[in-house]
Amino acid sequence: MKNEKRIEQQRVNQVVAKIKNKLTTKTAELQQARTERSAVEKNYGQNAKINTFEIDDQMETNAEVQQQKQLVAKNIQSEDILDQQVKTLNSLSSSPYFGRIDIHEDDEPEAETLYIGNASFADKKNNFLIYDWRAPVSSIYYNGTLGQVAYQTPGGKQTAQLMKKRQFRIKQGQIRQMFDTNETVGDQLLQEMLSEHSTEYMQNIVATIQQEQNTIIRDTKHDLLLVQGVAGSGKTSAALQRIAFLLYHSRENLTAEQMVLFSPNRLFSNYISEVLPSLGENNLRQVTLAEFFSKRFEGLKIENLFNSFEQQVADSNSILTQINQIKQSAEFIRVVRDYAKKLPTESLQFVPLSLAGRTIITQRKIRSLYQATPAAWPANLRYSETKKKLRLLLRNKIQANLNKDWVTDKLQDLSDEQIRSMTVGLDNDPVVIEQALRQRLVTESYQPLFQAIYNDYFIDIYKQYSLFLTENDETAADLFNQQLEFHRLTLADCAPLLILRDTLTGSGQNHQIKQLFIDEMQDYTPAQLLYLKHAFPNAHFTLLGDSEQALYTTAQSAKKTLFDLKTALHFKHAQLVELNKSYRSSQEITLFVRQMLPVDESIQPFSRHGTRPEWLICDQTNWKERLLQQISNLHTEFTSIAIITQTSKTAMKLQAYLRPQLKTTVLQSNNYKLPSGIIILPVYLAKGLEFDAVIVYDVSELEYPNKHRSILYTACSRAMHRLTLLSIGTPAELIEQIDPTTFEKKDFTNQLLK
């Protein structure tokens, strides 16, 4: 093997030399493109300045400016491509590839050796020295064990003999490790990767993608892909690799702008933000559900998932919680839709269109326009027809106002300069000019009304929704109205309200998005998912979740979830992939954590060893001292240490308790970056994240009764290497039930008596 390694290193050296050569050329081209662009921009700026005051030259300047603009845009485009190429070559020059396969294709005379890396690279004669991990043939690396293998090509299924599979870890052009393996992707390299300490940003898993993850990544057949995976099984990692794969696979007709990822919080968005760039792809749009809704309800403060969660924890039996549960069901959405479709004209909550306090089109007029549309039409068609008629009515009103006194007054107030700029390109005939000015002045005054029509402000959707609620449940309507008075909207009302609005108005759909990803989908209610399907009618959905980490809903089986989704959302080709192996945590942590779940055997630990979790049982007198001691112990080995609480209120309190002795940072839902040092965060903000060491705070029966099992499981499963649970007072029954050999119990209560 030593000799083999020498030969492989020689090849690495040769390839790296070629990459560096190309890098030099491309860097020079990039430099050149930058210089050209700034020259064009400078020129464009000057041209734009020279002629804008000379009215006669304006048209010519515009044409010239347009041409220059196009030139700049083209330059920017080629500069972006070059920039991307330089970045890719730079990363290849340090680590050109991670895999090698020797295959003999059935219809070829000879065997060949292929090297697989983050991107493809060919020499001047177009010989591929590196194959992109997403190329069809590369799937052998991830899927095949030695012997007969098959892979899909655009031309159909191709078979081959896989004779050798080799894994590398190359850094700064040097082979650090090299293994031959008969497995799909051998454990040895994975062991190495998983033993490392956590980093500020998530890393890509391209070199060690596991077979079951590969099926998620390369799936192009299904319009609904539901991934149910245990904590740490690589759902997020696989989803990001999948995005990179889809972009490569459909280069011609899919761009990052046509994809959107719904993520649990901003911290998470930032945490994963480096993965796609590290694979040579642009980041896609990321949004949290509350942000997405906020854009649709201007002027209102939308409750976010966390406030909603904290309200539920604090008040799980309240009427509000019960009502919200009803609003979150698919059935509720169906009822809202039906209501909207069947609303009689007299019940529609139209509002007059006014300008500066004066009614321009009355409510009665709007209603009569709606009434005049064919009653057999669906509500949205009748509505858009009404919209059309309203615009026409406004245009007529403009004509009727042209010679009114208020317009004459405005006309007289115009300066020469204003008149000149408002009549560019017109004849010098004073009559023509006056008419044009009058037209312009009235149209401008009416502009807010056109905007109001465009934005559907002539129907009061909130009042309509409130009436709908009243018909079903007066208390629900009262609670909604109270919130609205304070310009607030609970999360549970967003989806039904938008469905009501869109069914009535026919608006609110985005047909451009082709791929939609939802991480932590178990926290989405059926009503929200239904709304997203409605809002993105052309998108394929990839939903990633773990029903056991459901903080806000109750867990249900993956198959049932798939069935419900398929039926409710009308997908044609739905597929479920289950991931049972947990990669994040050491074997000891996984063996402990999985006992919190009802069917514990479904989680397979990855065989990376560490120390058993510790359970510190304290009382009011000594917990602080013990906690500080534990942090200090962990600090000698790890930098990423998180104390996870159940709510943000507890997090703040804990920070205050510790303040005199220890500096900590409490994370809030508006934080987007993980700070360094000891952090305290509520469990819902820890979703999707991981830390070297985790301390779960106050695992007492009071805080973690059996019904909070999922919350405790989510918190504990954030730990990679070390897990500590600290209880104050009566310990949680949940932990008492766990096999005592799987953790280390340290009881500090009644020390004096012992």
Ligand SMILES: Nc1ncnc2c1ncn2[C@@H]1O[C@H](COP(=O)(O)OP(=O)(O)OP(=O)(O)O)[C@@H](O)[C@H]1O
């Ligand atoms: N094939 C793999 N190779 C290397 N590391 C992996 C692989 N799969 C997962 N991991 C690592 O395991 C950890 C957990 O992965 P990830 O966060 O994607 O899991 P998840 O299923 O989304 O977790 P959770 O639902 O608990 O938030 C990450 O550190 C990730 O890099």
